Amino acid sequence: MNRHSWTIFCLAYLVGLLSTSWLTFSNPEVAGESLFKVGIGLGGLTLISAWIVYRCTSIRLRKSFWLEVFIIAIVAVIYFQVRVPQPSVNDISNQLHKNKSQIVIVSGKVLTEPRLTSDEKAKLWLKTTEIEIEKNSKQEVTGKLYVTLPLLQATSLYPGKNIKIQGVLYKPQSPKNPGAFDFKKYLNYQGSFAGLKGWKIIEEKNQSESIWGWWKIRRRIVRSQVRGLGSPVGQLVSSITLGRKAVDLPEELGNNFIQVGLAHILAASGFHVALLLGLVLRITHHLSGRSQLMIGLIFLFIYICLTGLQPSVIRATLMGTFVLVALANNSQVKPLGSLLLAAIIILLFNPLWIWDLGFQLSFLATFGLIVTAPQLSRYLNWLPPTLATAIAIPLAASIWTLPLLSYVFNTVAVYSLIINILTTPFVTLISLGGMISAGIGLFLPWLGSLLSKIIYYPTIFLIEFTNFFVNLPGITIAIGKIPLIVLIAIYTILILLWLNKRWQNNWYLGLIIVVILLVFPISYRQLNLVKATVLSANQEQIIVIQDRGKIILVNSGEHKTIKYTVLPFLTTQGINQIDYAIAMNSFSDHNGWTEINNKLTIHNFLSNEKNSLETFKKTTKLISSPENITTKNFRIKLLNNQPILLELKTKQQTWLVINPTKTEDNIAIIKYLQENNLAHNQIIIICSGKKIELECLKELKPQIAIITTNEVEESTRQQLNSQHTQLYITGQDGAISWQPQSGFQTTLITETEKNTFL
Template identity: 45%
Template sequence: MNGTHWTIICLSYLVGLLFTGVLGFPDSHRSGLQWIVIVTGISSLSLFLAVIIPKRWPTAPRGKFWLGAAMVALSAVVYFQLRVPYPSQNDISQLLKKSPSQTVIVAGKVLTESRLNASLRQSFWLQVNSITQKITPQQSKEETKEVTGKLYVTVPFYPDKKYYPGQSLTIEGILYKPSSRATPGSFNFKSYLAREGAFSGLKGQQIIEEGQPPWGFWLLRKRIVRSQSRWLGTPVGPLISSISIGRQAVDLPEDIRSLFNKAGLAHILAASGFQVVLLLGVVIFFTRNLSPDKQLWIGVGVLIFYVGLTGIQPSVSRAALMGIGGLIGLVLDRKVNRLGSWLLVAVLLLLFNPLWIWDLGFQLSFLATFSLIVTVPPLEQKLDFLPPTISPMIAIPIGVSVWTLPLLMQSFSVVATYSILCNIITAPLVTVISLGGMLSAAVALLFPLGGSAIAWLLYYPTLLLIAIAKFFVNLPASSYAVGKLSVGVMVLIYVGLLAIWLNRWCQKHGKVISLFLLTVVVVPIVISRLTLVQITVLETQPHLSIVIQDRGRVMVINGGDEAAEKYSLVPFLTVQGVNQIDSVIVFDEQKSTLESYLGVKQVLNREQLLKDNKISVGKVEIEVINVKPMIVQLGVADHKWLWLTQGSQPPDDRFRESVDVLLWSGKRLNAEWIERVKPKIGIAVSRFVEAKTRRLFQYQGIKLYWTGKDGAIQWTPKGGFKTSIITEDQDI
């Protein structure tokens, strides 16, 4: 087979892995219909290409070759399924079948270096080998058994206390089931663990026993980070370490991570192709007088060492493999086919771990590299009127954004408005800090004080980088929520981009195609915002939040706390494409923090609502009809909602009118009152609903939803009620 045949085989493997999206990884439920869709889709695509391509490409493969390509794609699907992690019979998660959580003592070995998470606890992965638990909760007798499995562990944070790969630990804590995503747009913790091959977590309360960790690259990372932070402190020192050797090396403060994410600079915090290219450039410069063979071996050695130092991340591994290909081309004195190398590296890495195909970091890394190969060179040619050192700094951010933006929109529903400009302005600083940081790291391995001295020279450039990021983040509309971009629209965008790259006619009409793609994205968003009438009930512990969207106007009735707003309410509003809230009503004593995330026109607190008794925002009417307990009536689109905000039972003599929806805490309700009010729908904001109340609703023919089982509950005039998330394996 020639190069063309191998290229098609590699592409067939990638296409097969992409078809596994039909199976909904990491969801463990598979149906025959899903497999029929996959087989039919791959077969139809193969047949279509077998007919169309030879007509347009006379030297293209024919006949049975395309059948072989289809078999490669189907084999990729099967191989993917074989590599999907499932809990074994002896997996520690099997102990949670009867109870969602229990106090245990586990023993095992640390798999990854501990990191400080957003909750200010240390987190790491633990390979478990035994568990100790009480035979019954009432007995003090304990039982120890051997188990297997991988645990996501968090333990209290103590300064200068970390845990490293290979270290033996015995931890007492609460073993728990990970929760599914209860709110659209929020982090799906259960899915995240499943992707990593873990099906339970441990909230460690104390470390009972710990062993000494064996030697590893973590020792070198620790030496480098200490050296670079010695005279710089936080956050400058850790930021230099993150830029030069990757975020796996250091615990960056949460505010710095958030700042760079919002500015569109998150990629510079992770070691990637940019650092590898700089490193290779330095190696080639200092070995330019050596033979090509020696250059190759020195370069390969440096790249392998750097990959180990950064924690063997997919982005660095990909860049290192491509770098090795470039070095081999240098030795052979041949021009390397960069696109072919890109495809070969993708296949090699996905043969090693096919599950990476659905890793967002992996996807963004390869899209960025693809853009550097096919889009950036033409852009540089159009910018040839600029100095050679300036044009790449402009072309690279634009080219990379073109190919990564659709995926980012589909994944996060938000766009960093000034990210391209911010990347262009900060490019020289990032280059200086990366080179200086890597030089400082190399010196620190031999002479820590020398590494500290070099890092100290980067103090003001790093401060300037932080200041620029803050400037852009603080500009008006620095981030814009666009709403959830559908997978279909995202695929259409990428098809259009590929057509512009491959087809001359499409290149000639590139502006028209780009305008069409932009219209496909923008028009549905505008129409949805102008026509959408929707009420969403969210469980934001310890209370709830209600989001009312009425033809472009948005009202939030918020009873949650600051953490609930940050991790549940704001992600939901982002997915909905909400950038400004017309009114926020806060019933509880705590203050709303939504103004720090989104624009808010007015905030109404409990006292104002009680004083006015009735307020209107657009066509939404809110009326307080009882104070103790506080009961609120909502009127939206001719539908009447009754909300028992406090207590479990309203006074019997006040409510004789029927209501469409009853919203309450899930506690027991009086049967006579329910029969008199006759709600059509009941929504309980609770993990559990008392059994007698459930039977009462069933007897009265009232449809019952509750957030503990159904997640977020949405209502629209045409579609009625639907549950956005149905949590699995819920014990109710």
């Protein structure tokens, strides 16, 4: 079998794994149908590939070979599904009945070092052994548990320690709002199906701490660098050296690097492995190839263990190993072949890593350096060689990773390319200095701390440089959710630019097509979209209205709601400005408007408050109610008389956003209905569900009720059922969206909808 055959087999395996994005295994019928569709798709792709190879290349392969290619792709799909983690019979998640959370005491062994969460709590993984739900009712369990604890409770914990934790056991839920982080999917791919909100550690069994461990080495290195550089400079250097997973980096500092497009320097990657390997080869250049091989493998093994077996580091380590073996044998390495082989080895070990973003970006960036950087260097040959290389390397990596980053995060870091070019020398210097000080600090902490001071000022410059760009307007632009077919088309164009000389000669046309593919569908959708969305945010009533390019946001929410619900949703929708912001409650209860105003441009702010809001930008116009907001399909009025807070009208519907908290509020609602004849319109109410009396419901007679809470009182539910009112509960159904053509839709699949599949 020749080299071409092996390459096609490897690509078939990769394509088979990638096709699993279309699979659904929620129930047997849907799973079978989705697997059949994937099989048809892979079969068609195999036939197209066979035709392209026959017509466009001189490679000639037997017909049965393509059947083998199809079988490998199907086997990859099955292998992926077999490796998807599933809870065992004794898994701790099975102790939860009907997904109800409950107070428990869990015993187990700590698997990882505690790490800081964004809520200033500690998080760790626990291997469970026993659970106590009621007094003197213990049961043996298995499974991996995601645990959060108060920070002070976790200071004495370390991997391998046996503990007992009291807290609330829960099952992670699917995201209730578009754009929200899928915590359930994240835990499932980690082999965990439940979480524990720990209150306190009630028992730490007497045990001696192990003499050594990789976590102890990491801690020793981090402490040495923090002692020499202080905080947060020391943490940043440790993060650049060992990866962000090895150290608790301040959240604001980490977010700044992510916003400007420097997230990759905070994660151990191929860049760091290449620097380490280059440093080792430079020091050992006078030794034989076999000696360099042994020394290089030792350093690569140590580094990969210190960084925690991350896919991107494993990929780089494998390719580095291939280079060392080639040097020892006086041969040459074929970069593309070694990259493909490394990817196959990793994905045979764990096929789930095909969907690890770090692995995908590492693969694409390395691919770009191999196939695109040399071409860019030739275009830049009029520059000094060092400068041309400094520009070509980050540019080549960005060309191949930017489409994927835009697809995943729905944003574009505007200054990412220029920032990467300008910071490459400083990142290289800091990385090398961090590695040297880490190696010496491991044996002589005081000397490692002293040496780390050399890179203090370059690190300070990097922090200040990042802060400067973060504060520039338009640092990131939300572009909305890119369709998968557009992403595939973009990468197809990039491949044509790599392989086809005609495309290479007209590269600017390819760039124009890519821009059109990104801008046109998004712009067309926004200019024609008519949609109202009630977000799921506990009892907060947050509504986003999109009307042919006009954006209206009703209420901001608290800090957590803004961070995890509102801003992710706006980003997913490609929203960069708000035409009208409406505060239904007093501004003092919604300081989150300031946070939103720092991220997005707010043109008009409408509130019952009479005082001016100094926290807003000068470009924001302040409006006092009552005043109508009119768009092409909506007319909105923030009313002065309480508790009817907001009236939203379409041609056929009247939406009433109400928040009754006492009996007098319900009386005021009834009075409002009597004074305003709304009988000809379909009435839709959006209510927090705190206290809405039955008499008020009888008077309202809503066709649809959207309750922004997790539970509804049984009497309220019965009354709505008797009036044939369609009920939506955001805590159970997720965000509720309405469009003129499709009507109301929920984010989550309800139990009723699930039963329709069976």
